[in-house]
Amino acid sequence: MNEPNAAPAQAAGDLRDFLQLLEREGELRRVSTEIDWRYEMGAVSRVICERAGPAPWFQNVKGYPDQSVAAVLFGPGHAAPLARIALTLGLDKRTPTLDVIEELRRRFQQPRKPSLAPAESAPCKEIILRGDDINLLNFPVPWIKEIDGGRYIGSWDIVVTRDPDTNWVNWGIYRCQLKDERSFAVLLLPQGQHGGAILRKYEQRGESMPIALVIGADPACHLAASAPLDHGMSEREVAGGIRGRGIELVKCETVDLEVPASAEIVIEGEVIPGERVDEGPFGEYTGHATGQGRAPLVRVKCITHRRKPIFTMANMGKLHDDSACCVTVMSAAVARNRLEAHGLPVRAIYYYIPEIPVISLAARPGLKKQIVATLLGGERMITSGIVFVDEDVDPSNLEDVWWAITTRMHPESYEVVRGVPMNALHPWLRPEDRARRETSMWIMDATIPHDWPPEYRSRHAAPADYLHSWSEGTRAMVARRWKDYGYGDI
Ligand SMILES: Cc1cc2nc3c(=O)[nH]c(=O)nc-3n(C[C@H](O)[C@H](O)[C@H](O)COP(=O)(O)O)c2cc1C
Ligand SMILES: [Mn+2]
Structure with a gap:
């Protein structure tokens, strides 16, 4: 061993x-x-x-x-x-x-x-x-x-x-x-x-x-x-x-x-x-x-x-702790197995904090709501909310996820789902939620709509980072000459 x-x-x-x-x-x-x-x-x-x-x-x-x-x-x-x-x-x-x-x-x-x-x-x-x-x-x-x-x-x-x-x-x-x-x-x-x-x-x-x-x-x-x-x-x-x-x-x-x-x-x-x-x-x-x-x-x-x-x-608290390290990866593994068992494909799942999944996927009609329903049907896989991002976003990279939310999410794509089970440990619960033992959750859909034609998408929403904004040929040439620019150490 x-x-x-x-x-x-x-x-x-x-x-x-x-x-x-x-x-x-x-x-x-x-x-x-x-x-x-x-x-x-x-x-x-x-x-x-x-x-x-x-x-x-x-x-x-x-x-x-x-x-x-x-x-x-x-x-x-x-x-x-x-x-x-x-x-x-x-x-x-x-x-x-x-x-x-x-x-x-x-x-x-x-x-x-x-x-x-x-x-x-x-x-x-x-x-x-x-x-x-x-x-x-x-x-x-x-x-x-x-x-x-x-x-x-x-x-x-x-x-x-x-x-x-x-x-x-x-x-x-x-x-x-x-x-x-x-x-x-x-x-x-x-x-x-x-x-x-x-x-x-x-x-x-x-x-x-x-x-x-x-x-x-x-x-x-x-x-x-x-x-x-x-x-x-x-x-x-x-x-x-x-x-x-x-x-x-x-x-x-x-x-x-x-x-x-x-x-x-x-x-x-x-x-x-x-x-x-x-x-x-x-x-x-x-x-x-x-x-x-x-x-x-x-x-x-x-x-x-x-x-x-x-x-x-253990010693739990803001922001990261030993509990979150375990619960988040265990939840991600359980959630993805559950989605696969229901025939719902995703590229990756990550929980930055417990109970709030971030899921990257290739959108297809109805998929996101099927995912919400399937995870809500499991225990402790969603409370509070869920974030959807496109396949080019890494759900385990918080900066990437925040970029997607702030640049790709139409305000109308923020939804509230009412009448879901409550976890009494959430600080944001109102007294009336605790009394009813039921609350709401949010969905943030930061994906580009699946029915936008490629031509519309490339005219209005083409990612402008190094990987997506230059052709493979140009990038290969720049990589070859990188030392010549005096940036070999970076
Ligand atoms: C360090 C640590 C402390 C936890 N404390 C509690 C707790 O006091 N009450 C609770 O309900 N869940 C607590 N949890 C979360 C549960 O262990 C987790 O939700 C687990 O799935 C519960 O098992 P069950 O699904 O069989 O109920 C804690 C998790 C960790 C890692
Ligand atoms: Mn159990």
Whole structure:
């Protein structure tokens, strides 16, 4: 694994392998000076995130000897924005953004079933704590931002639940706020997210919901858990697809669930029907601290962990963060596979921020509305809006996209679609939207109409950049003579 030229490319193994790989590639740095879990770890990792520095691995957390915290593991990367996601896939860290998405798309189409490991050989069972030994405060849980509502035990995690009707197992990354030694809140949003839909079923039956919070699993598992897969699809099989071999699972001690065997920490518990506590605010991927309200409470029944466990944390905020790096590429891969399955061709999709796709395509009658309908029919693939650009525009290049919007979009091509599902984390929602739990979205169509004749188009809308404004012959001549002009260094 990870040898140069290994074929086919395989993803990293457990978190510890992954940290070593990142360190070798200059994408991780050990921080040995003492650091406080209250505000300081969050502040330092946020600056690193905003400057796209190597991920920090805090070795010396105040009050927590023998433990460490790895932060903002997924970026933005140092060598390139998606460097650490590319490395997770066994690719070169400078692999272009749209190529990473294409590779993910291929792996999504080859899900692999997990296997079950015996408890004796599962690293996450090295220490098992029950009864009075349960104490969440024994982990270096960070208070990330001073504006957050408290310490967050789950920010880069996997929340495992099981549908009581179908036995479908769901993995999602959901934020979890520490409440006390034996309980935490989990933000299971009531709309769109699968964890929330599963909880509703248990509550309708008046039953407690078993739940497991996983920290520090194989990175492929966390990537899969951040993907907007359809209801009923298995994140754990997609994780196997991303890694190139099935994930090893192990049974929990006190709940009927399985978790990745190599995880650093597993917290088993249950949600009592109807029980809610204060949760938030929390600095989020929208670049705003949002979502203060009431959330389900998890009562902890058992904790298992590796020796000297490595805690992990995300640090979301304006503009780029580790959450956006993952969710945007996973969404692009899921969305394009979904469109292809519906026979809807596009050249490329990119999400500059989660839930707002930019799609480049060759327009044909009706295609754009078919795309909107198909993506709205999936979960979390569009909220807020969607941008369409022509094939000559690179959707992963923000300047290119903005150029298209400002020069090719007829004002009448800005549309508002009313009555779409709402994501409560959006800062722009009005109080009445929140009350109705429904809102609107926009479509920006920055493509040149498909029915303009070529002659009209070339007279009024021919792109005036180097590539399009000179013939191949002239460009070849200029390239040949480039040094003669005295610009050989540029
Ligand atoms: C670091 C990080 C934190 C996230 N926090 C939440 C959260 O608190 N609540 C939520 O509903 N989604 C959150 N998400 C997004 C979900 O993980 C994502 O939408 C995923 O598709 C959810 O799984 P599901 O589709 O099975 O519900 C987060 C994603 C990341 C990467
Ligand atoms: Mn899911």
